[in-house]
Structure formats: C-alpha cells, structure tokens
Amino acid sequence: MKADAQALKGHLDVLLLATLTAGPRHGYAIKEALRDGSNGRFDLPTGTVYPALHRLDRAGLITGSWSVVDGRRRRTYQLTAAGRRKLAGERAGWHEFARAVTALLEPDPWPTTR
C-alpha cells in the first residue's frame, strides 16, 4: 500500500530554495544538504530532486549554470530575485500552515458533536 511514501507532501520546493540561501550549490550538493540538514529524514532519490530543480528553473526561481569539476559535469544553481521573494513568502506560509495543523491536532479543539 505504501501509505507514507510521499514524505514531503508539497513542501519540497521551499526546502530546495532554502538550501540555496547560503550560496550557490549544484544539484547533488543540494540533495546532500537536505539529507544532512534533516538528520537523514529527507534523503530524497535523485528522481525526486532533479525534476524538482528543473521545475524551479523553468519557473524562474533558480538559475543553473554548467561547469566541469574533476572531470564531472556539474550544474550549479542559485536563487533568482523571484526565488528569494518566493522563499520569503513560502516561509511565512509554512509557519501559518504548521500553526493551523498543529492546533487542529490538539486533543480537543473540536466542539461537541451536534
């Protein structure tokens, strides 16, 4: 049944953008930063990360540039101005969302059944 496969549930984009706040990174490094920064919780397959980065690129939130390091080709991404704005908004949105969900999950925010 694979119930909890979808671990990120729509919040991947914010996290990817957030990894780039400290400076440009290439795709694989982004994947590692996410894994290490979450104590292994968000250890995403490349089949999740790369398409997501392409999506953000197409959306104009990040820009990628190719280079070759140690014989391996790399695509280094950095935030655009739009990406930075988006991140700020999503960050705020996340806090509101999290607050709302947490409140609803408390033992008894629910009025008695009518």
Place this chain on the structure above:
Amino acid sequence: MKADAQALKGHLDVLLLATLTAGPRHGYAIKEALRDGSNGRFDLPTGTVYPALHRLDRAGLITGSWSVVDGRRRRTYQLTAAGRRKLAGERAGWHEFARAVTALLEPDPWPTTR
C-alpha cells in the same frame, strides 16, 4: 498558474481523523468543523472531502452509517480502532515533520557552500 491551490499538501487525512476524536460526525459537519476550527483556512470543497472520507472508509480507519434527519440523508462516520491508532501515529509523525521543516527554513542551518 494556480500555484498554491493544493492547500493541504497531503495532510488532509490526519485532519479528517482528528475531527472525529470528539465523537461521530457526518461528512458535511466534518467539512464545517475543519473550516471553523482553522479560522476558514481549510475551507475545502466537497469534491475534496467526500472522496477523502471514502478513502479512509475503504482503508478501515473510519466507518460510516446512513441515517435520515429532517428528510436529508446523512452518512455519519466514526473512528475505528485502527483509525485511532493511525491518528496517534500520524500526530507524532506530523510533529517530527513540522520540526524538521521548520528547522530547515531557519535563516542559516546550511553550512557554507563547498
């Protein structure tokens, strides 16, 4: 573009289960409880709520029983034992998830770019 349409991002099931902790409710009342309990943030279309309830029913997490009140047919749902267990687990899962995401969104959890 309809960017932020998917408001719930995979956490609908927990919330639906949570609305039933206070006792059985019929579908429409569940929808209302979610809307009112979130200050209108989670005002979901019925096309989201009903299929989700059917899903939870098929999964054995809730059970529904028909009745007629004031000439209107109602389907009243209540948590099963499995549903209660699931809710407890998801509740814990949410807190871990939220903590991880929040931590990653802080200004600088990211080590300097290599």
Place this chain on the structure above:
DNA sequence: CGCCATAGCTAGGATTACTACCTATCCTCT
C-alpha cells in the same frame, strides 16, 4: 418563486513525489 444552506455524490485534470532505470567519472578496497 428564487435562492441559499444543507447533504450527498462523481468524473476528469493538474500536480507531485516516487520507483526504476540509464550514462559516466573518480576513488577505494581487495
């Protein structure tokens, strides 16, 4: 009477994250 709230439902589309697979280089261990 018309309209809204209540109460239930479905079909189809868009998006998302996943599995599973592929190429290629460099490094380490046997």
Place this chain on the structure above:
DNA sequence: AGAGGATAGGTAGTAATCCTAGCTATGGCG
C-alpha cells in the same frame, strides 16, 4: 586489475492527492 561505491547528471512511467466542475435533492427564508 577489477569490483564496487560515491559522485554527478538524467528520464520514463506510475501512484497518489487535491482540485474544478458538474450533478441530485430537501428545507427554509425573503
């Protein structure tokens, strides 16, 4: 020397989820 792992990039196809848009029907209010 060869095998395998880590690094680095990618795609195709699938499952799941939430949405839009539409439908039926009753009761009550202006």
